[in-house]
Structures are given as structure tokens and as C-alpha cells.
Amino acid sequence: MSQVFDDAPLAGVRVLDLTRLLPGPFATLHLRRLGADVLKIEAPGAGDEARTMMRSAEDVAQGRPSLFFRRLNEGKRLHRIDLRLPAGREELLALVRDADVLVEGFRPGVMDKLGVGWSVLRDVNPRLVMGSISGYGQTGPFAHKAGHDLNYIGYAGVLDQIATREGELAIPNFQIADLFGGTQAAVSGLLAALLAAQRTGRGRHVDVSMTHVVHEHNLLARLAVEATGRAPMPGRDLLTGGVPCYNVYRTRDGRWMAVGALELKFWRAACEVLGHPEWGDRHWSLGQAVGGEDAMALREAVAAVFATRSQAEWTAAFEAADCCVSPVLRMDEAMRHPLFNQ
Secondary structure: OOOOOOOOOOOOOEEEEOOOOOHHHHHHHHHHHOOOEEEEEEOOOOOOHHHOOOOOHHHHHHOOOOHHHHHHOOOOEEEEOOOOOHHHHHHHHHHHHOOOEEEEOOOOOHHHHOOOOHHHHHHHOOOOEEEEEEOOOOOOOOOOOOOOHHHHHHHOOOHHHOEOOOOOEOOOOOOHHHHHHHHHHHHHHHHHHHHHHHHHOOOEEEEEEHHHHHHHHOHHHHHHHHHHOOOOOOOOOOOOOOOOOEEEEEOOOOOEEEEEOOOHHHHHHHHHHHOOHHHHHOOHHHOOOOOOHHHHHHHHHHHHHHOOOOHHHHHHHHOOOOOOEEEOOOHHHHHHOHHHOO
8 A cells, every 4th residue: 555656646746744643644645655745844853743652662662753653654755844933934935835735734723823824825836735634624613622533523423323222322443533534535625626726727725624524424314314303313223223134243252243234135145144034024125114123123133143153154154145244353353354465
């Protein structure tokens, strides 16, 4: 993934990266992997907080930043500028004159206070694309509020949907707002703005609010509210456990299998492997009430069958069946899986 080829689509594109921690650096890493030349600019002293985050004893002994920092900034050129000083400001503006993209992740208003806000940068380089990644956007009542991924998905109505059947919320170890609402949204916005700049000669400011992006893409829950006036009930909705054909089941050895047989043909094929073809007609598309009595009863019956074998045994049993049933892997297992090592 980190290899950059000579014919990469962003070859020749120059990116200034003023971001820190996760969302911005990962976004510019994607640009780097697409061929862009990325210059990461840090303040003097400690620099990006990611340098010390999760830093191991071995890292300290060898005098290097954390693996977290090294992975996120792989292939980038590193530079230090003190933007609080007039000389630092002038140095950045000189770099902006020849840049195509600048990405920053300060709180809204900080770039203006430093004298390098969008209006200044646009005058220096009218073709420049500037991306600003923040929790709640550059304007609005929450623009200056502090927050982290958990806060953003909480406001966006996403965290409420990540719950057990008993209603207990589960804190995801995948940073949904940071990586989807921040990283991926920034990449798509920057690429679109870069294309427009190349076609029109005019740059633009891409304002990425992680919370707003996640809220907008929380599509099924939003549609449920529009249709019924209430949010889906975790554990009882179509995609959160309310049907046996789209669920997770514990195996005999305490592991899990993911059943994604949402379509009738897949569910019937799965029931054949489970040894209960008669269950094939008990499906939401045939009138089974989502979250209803029959769905919940069948879910328990399916769970009892999965509990009779280990995860490895069920994985082997479903190997030849094209029915969207797969093991739930730990990260160490996923990293060794042939799917990611071809």
C-alpha cells in the first residue's frame, strides 16, 4: 500500500500538510500513496503529538517517534516552521506559492490568527486548494468546541446504534468520525477541488466537519426517522440484530461467525449448511416481522446450532457455500489472512 509508482495519478502534485494526530495525516498519506509530494510541517519542539502517542520503550531507546507517527507519515518529507513568528509565516507563504494543496486541522480561526488563513493563502496562490478538517466545521455554534471521535459519533446519532441487544452501548475501536468523516471525506473533497482547480484555475476551501459527514451518512437510521418518526432500536432493527439472517453468532469455542445472508437466496443456502433447510422460508422478505416474535425465536434457534461447533469448523463448513457467512477475525488473524496478503 505504501509503494508509489512513477505513473501515479497525483504525480507532480505538491501538498503541504499542517495536520496532526490521525484524520489529517491519514488523509495526506492517501494523497502520498496516490503519488503526491507531501511536505509535513510541524511546530518546533514536540511537534505532532502522534510522535509520542503509543510510543514504545524500544522507540524511546532508539530515539525515534512512535510507530503510530511513522506509519501515518511514511514517505512524507518532514519540516519544522514556527508559524507564530513573522519569519515562519513568510516561509509558509513562500511554500504556498508553489503548492497545489494545503491541509490543516487546527481549531477554526487559528489559521487566521496566525496570519495564514484562507483569504491570505488564496491571494498568494489563487489555484491553491485548502482543506480544513475539524470536529464541527469552520462555522456554526459548535465550531470552537473541543471533541474526539466518540463525541462526534454521539452527536451524529451513530453511537446510539452501536449497542447490544440489551441496549448497552459499545465503544468502537474503529474511529468512524476520524477516519470516515475526517480522512476519507477530506480526500474526496480535496481531489474534487483539485480537479476543479486544474480545469478552471481557481482553488477553493474545503471545509470538512467530521460530525456533519457522519451524520449525513448515517443513512438508514435517518430514513427510519423520516418514515416512522423514531430511530431504529438497536438489536431489533434489520441491520442491528432484528433478523436471524443478518446477525452474529457465538461458536462453541467462544468465537463468532458473521451471517450476512440478507437476501433470501443466501439465507436458504445458509440454512442448508446449518442442517435446517426448513428455516429457509422464515425470512424478512417473505413477511417475517423484523424484530418480531418469530424472528427472535429463530435467532435463538440459529444461535443454538452455531454453539455446537468451533469457529474453525463452521468456517470450513461454509467455505464452499456462497451465502455471505464468514468468521469474525481478530486483527492479528486478519493481518495474516490470504485476503490481505496476495
